[in-house]
Amino acid sequence: MTEIQIDSLVSTNFFFKNQADFLRGKVRDVYFLGEDDVVLIATDRISAFDHVLPNAIPYKGQVLNQIASKFLDDTRHIVPNWKLAEPDPHATAGYKCTPYPVEFVVRGYLAGHAWREYSSGKREVCGVSLPEGLNQNDKLPTPILTPTTKAESGHDLDISYDEIITQKLIKKGELSKLKAYALALFEYGTQHADKQGLILVDTKYEFGKRNNEITLIDEIHTPDSSRYFYAEGYQDRQSAGEEQRQLSKEFVRQWLISEGFQGKEGQQIPEMSNEMVKSVSDRYIELFERITGEKFLKREYINIEQNIEDAINSYLASS
Ligand SMILES: Nc1ncnc2c1ncn2[C@@H]1O[C@H](COP(=O)(O)OP(=O)(O)O)[C@@H](O)[C@H]1O
Ligand SMILES: [Mg+2]
Known part of the structure; x- marks a missing residue:
């Protein structure tokens, strides 16, 4: 060999x-x-x-x-x-x-964590209410923001706007600016993806402050911070109840799951050939x-x- x-x-x-x-x-x-x-x-x-x-x-x-x-x-x-x-x-x-202690997740489609919450019966994610009758990977009526707190270790936690303000993580005025920025970036990302025959499903932004100015930090619209679907055949696959064709590291996650690893305690991380x-x-x-x-x-x-x-x-x- x-x-x-x-x-x-x-x-x-x-x-x-x-x-x-x-x-x-x-x-x-x-x-x-x-x-x-x-x-x-x-x-x-x-x-x-x-x-x-x-x-x-x-x-x-x-x-x-x-x-x-x-x-x-x-x-x-x-x-x-x-x-x-x-x-x-x-x-x-x-x-x-100086990073804000909150990550701004924007979702245009019901996938991943938001879908898991929805399918377990929840109709509200991070204070945003969702309509009845949605299926996995359906397009949302309008893109939504589902912020998470940056956990020092382990999984990030969902948080609502009200909690962000009452926990004094971000001031009200700044939060509304951050929301507007995140949605405008998502709109840009969606249009760019569309030109490439892709759907920007969801993504995560991080912001910080420099000289008192809100500044986008970290990575943006990468396959590590975002989920993309192939646009071609999306509707047919939805109607047939089939899986979507993903353009993200989902294929690595699928492989890990097939090898018995889901990040849970005590599980061994498999090695790749x-x-x-x-x-x-x-x-x-x-x-x-x-x-x-x-x-x-x-x-x-x-x-x-x-x-x-x-x-x-x-x-x-x-x-
Ligand atoms: N301009 C910046 N100023 C300060 N910190 C930043 C900036 N851009 C990115 N970071 C931070 O750098 C780190 C990037 O490393 P990464 O491997 O993504 O870390 P993580 O394991 O936390 O995801 C993140 O903690 C992110 O918040
Ligand atoms: Mg990171």
């Missing part, structure tokens, strides 16, 4: 000039520089059910970084965002912001090309860590 040689960027351990803090997220390595700057490196780690999987996926970091980077550029007219530059295919540099890693990597590249409509240009993996460090250092020296 021939072994497929697979290179990936699992983690980084850089030390930049003025480095003030470092945070290892599930997927991103976050470098805080001085008072005002941050560099996010999207590694090739993959997470599912709030767990980092044992295998990394070649090019996944590049896919995520470049999708987010493109959409940050394309939505600047809607809301100011944190991005300043993309010094490397795996890295984005920009303003450090090299063939599986390669096919997940190919799927991510397919996602990139479908979502952006652009050709994916594979980066070089030889000396990848040194190259990323050099690229960021030369960006920092010139900025």
Whole structure:
């Protein structure tokens, strides 16, 4: 049997000039520089059910970084965002912001968590009421916001607007601005997806504050933060009660479930074969090309860590 040689960027351990803090997220390595700057490196780690999987996926970091980077550029007219530059295919540099403790989930369709709540009988999610008679993956009458609190560990929790205000997480005036921003971004994402023959099902935004200005942070409209369906045949599949064709990491979740892993305590995270890693990597590249409509240009993996460090250092020296 021939072994497929697979290179990936699992983690980084850089030390930049003025480095003030470092945070290892599930997927991103976050470098805080001085008072005002941050560099996010999207590694090739993959997470599912709030767990980092044992295998990394070649090019996944590049896919995520470049999708987010493109959409940050394309939505600047809607809301100011944190991005300043993309010094490397795996890295984005920009303003450090103080994150709001709430994530803004927007849903145009009844899928995932919202569907599970609905099918268990609930007709209200995060204070938003839903009509009777909806099926899984049906289009909602209008996009809804279902915010969650950022849990330090484990699963995020649903929260309503009233609770956000009574728990003093966000001021009323700011919350209404954030709602309007999240919905406007979702409208943009929906129209862009439509041009690509896709449906933006749901997505998650994070906002922060910088110099007292509301700023979009983190990633946007990536397959890690969003669910997409193929538009073609959507209605036929709904009418026939069939599953939708997803363009997201749902296929990884399905594989994990088939291997007996749903993120529950005591369950063993399965390892992927090299063939599986390669096919997940190919799927991510397919996602990139479908979502952006652009050709994916594979980066070089030889000396990848040194190259990323050099690229960021030369960006920092010139900025
Ligand atoms: N501009 C920014 N300023 C400060 N923090 C940010 C900014 N952009 C993203 N972040 C934070 O960086 C982290 C990104 O790493 P990620 O792997 O997504 O972490 P997580 O495991 O929390 O999802 C998140 O905690 C996110 O809130
Ligand atoms: Mg994240």
